[in-house]
Amino acid sequence: EKGGFDHFMLKEIYEQPKAYRDTMRGRIDESGSKVIFPELNLTEEKIRSINNIHIVACGTAYHAGLVGGTAIERLVRIPVAFDVASEYRYRSPLITPETLVIVVSQSGETADTLAALREAHANGAHVLAITNVVGSSIARDADDVIATLAGPEIAVASTKAYTSQLIAFYLFGLYLAEVRGTQTAEEISHIIAAMQSLPEQVEAMLENTDAIKAYAEHISNHNNLFFIGRGVDYAVALEGSLKLKEISYIHSEAYAAGELKHGTLALIEDGIPVIALATQEALLEKTVSNIKEVKARGAEVMALSHEEHVSSLLKSVDQAFAIPKTLPLLTPALSVVPLQLLAYYASLARGNDVDKPRNLAKSVTVE
Ligand code: M6R
Numbered sequence: 513e514k515g516g517f518d519h520f521m522l523k524e525i526y527e528q529p530k531a532y533r534d535t536m537r538g539r540i541d542e543s544g545s546k547v548i549f550p551e552l553n554l555t556e557e558k559i560r561s562i563n564n565i566h567i568v569a570c571g572t573a574y575h576a577g578l579v580g581g582t583a584i585e586r587l588v589r590i591p592v593a594f595d596v597a598s599e600y601r602y603r604s605p606l607i608t609p610e611t612l613v614i615v616v617s618q619s620g621e622t623a624d625t626l627a628a629l630r631e632a633h634a635n636g637a638h639v640l641a642i643t644n645v646v647g648s649s650i651a652r653d654a655d656d657v658i659a660t661l662a663g664p665e666i667a668v669a670s671t672k673a674y675t676s677q678l679i680a681f682y683l684f685g686l687y688l689a690e691v692r693g694t695q696t697a698e699e700i701s702h703i704i705a706a707m708q709s710l711p712e713q714v715e716a717m718l719e720n721t722d723a724i725k726a727y728a729e730h731i732s733n734h735n736n737l738f739f740i741g742r743g744v745d746y747a748v749a750l751e752g753s754l755k756l757k758e759i760s761y762i763h764s765e766a767y768a769a770g771e772l773k774h775g776t777l778a779l780i781e782d783g784i785p786v787i788a789l790a791t792q793e794a795l796l797e798k799t800v801s802n803i804k805e806v807k808a809r810g811a812e813v814m815a816l817s818h819e820e821h822v823s824s825l826l827k828s829v830d831q832a833f834a835i836p837k838t839l840p841l842l843t844p845a846l847s848v849v850p851l852q853l854l855a856y857y858a859s860l861a862r863g864n865d866v867d868k869p870r871n872l873a874k875s876v877t878v879e
Contacts, residue, residue, distance in 0.1 A: 520666040521759070525672070527672050531672040531675060535683075544704055545704065547683050551658070551659075558638065559691045565613075567592060570876065574597075575751040577614070577616050579681065579747045580677065580684075581681075584685040588689050597627070598879065601627060601628060607632055613628075615640075619643075620644070624876075626649055638655050639656070642680045644673050668873070669856075669867075679707070679710075683707075727814060732762070738780070739765070739786075739789070742769045751844075752851030752855070753765060754766075762858060762862075770802060780806050787851075788814070788815045817833075822834050
């Protein structure tokens with residue numbers, strides 16, 4: 513049942529290229545220049561009337577929402593707000609019939625996310641669910657469903673569900689951009705083409721994982737570490753940190769790279785590992801300044817970037833890993849993969865139950 517893998521989590525990490533392809537299949541027209549969503553009830557008129565979007569979810573699904581909402585805001589120029597589902601109702605969010613509420617849930621059964629959906633409905637919003645389980649409570653209650661086609665996810669730590677949620681968000685963002693005319697046909701084709709290369713790029717990354725495994729074994733001897741990044745790299749840092757905590761039980765914090773000096777820099781001491789995501793070229797220089805801040809306090813820095821920046825980064829970091837090149841907005845679909853492997857191998861090195869971490873359940877049906 514684990515298809516020759518030692519754990520479901522590793523199997524599911526390796527299933528990601530297929531999950532990307534399956535989630536894109538049938539949603540891109542033959543010419544590769546248009547996204548189509550025959551399953552949606554959302555009319556073009558309705559899409560044109562939306563004036564704000566709320567993205568609500570828990571845990572890893574929330575982290576996918578952070579990336580997805582950033583993509584939508586950039587592509588469509590509609591304001592997007594993000595909430596963890598357990599907080600949403602209690603801040604009296606401003607929900608109107610012009611609000612599109614997107615709930616994200618692998619299982620479709622998360623109690624807080626379902627409650628958020630009901631709150632949105634009570635205020636007249638249209639609710640779109642991005643879920644991996646089409647017969648779930650959330651799928652049933654939502655006005656529209658985009659199914660992620662990742663296949664069943666068994667490991668408690670979510671991997672292929674997260675990345676297929678990213679794909680679903682990118683597709684939906686492009687679809688909104690088409691309808692609202694906020695991106696040209698050329699821009700849309702260009703992004704679609706880059707998305708279609710993602711599965712092969714993930715395959716390439718999964719071919720040789722020795723270096724990340726060795727790094728994971730190294731960090732498994734530490735009790736504290738940091739992830740830093742800017743922009744979507746920060747969103748991926750949050751996900752990398754959650755994954756590591758969840759299964760390796762190593763304490764880590766994810767910080768917006770520029771925010772460290774507002775307090776957290778005090779925790780940087782000699783030898784502490786810092787994982788710096790530096791995939792966003794427009795932000796690279798600033799991220800490098802932040803890397804220097806932690807290096808100067810004795811941190812041992814690993815950077816994740818693209819091949820062409822590795823040699824210059826190595827002047828300021830101890831180790832660097834390269835991810836394949838894609839468009840800046842799409843990098844999370846690649847950069848998260850080494851972080852999933854890092855969590856997996858660190859958990860393994862510590863002798864933990866990788867697929868069933870302590871205190872956690874796959875589906876959280878209590879608030
Ligand atoms: O089924 P859901 O996507 O609604 O689950 C949400 C979270 O409980 C889930 O993503 C959790 O954070 C994962 N175990 C993280 O790997």
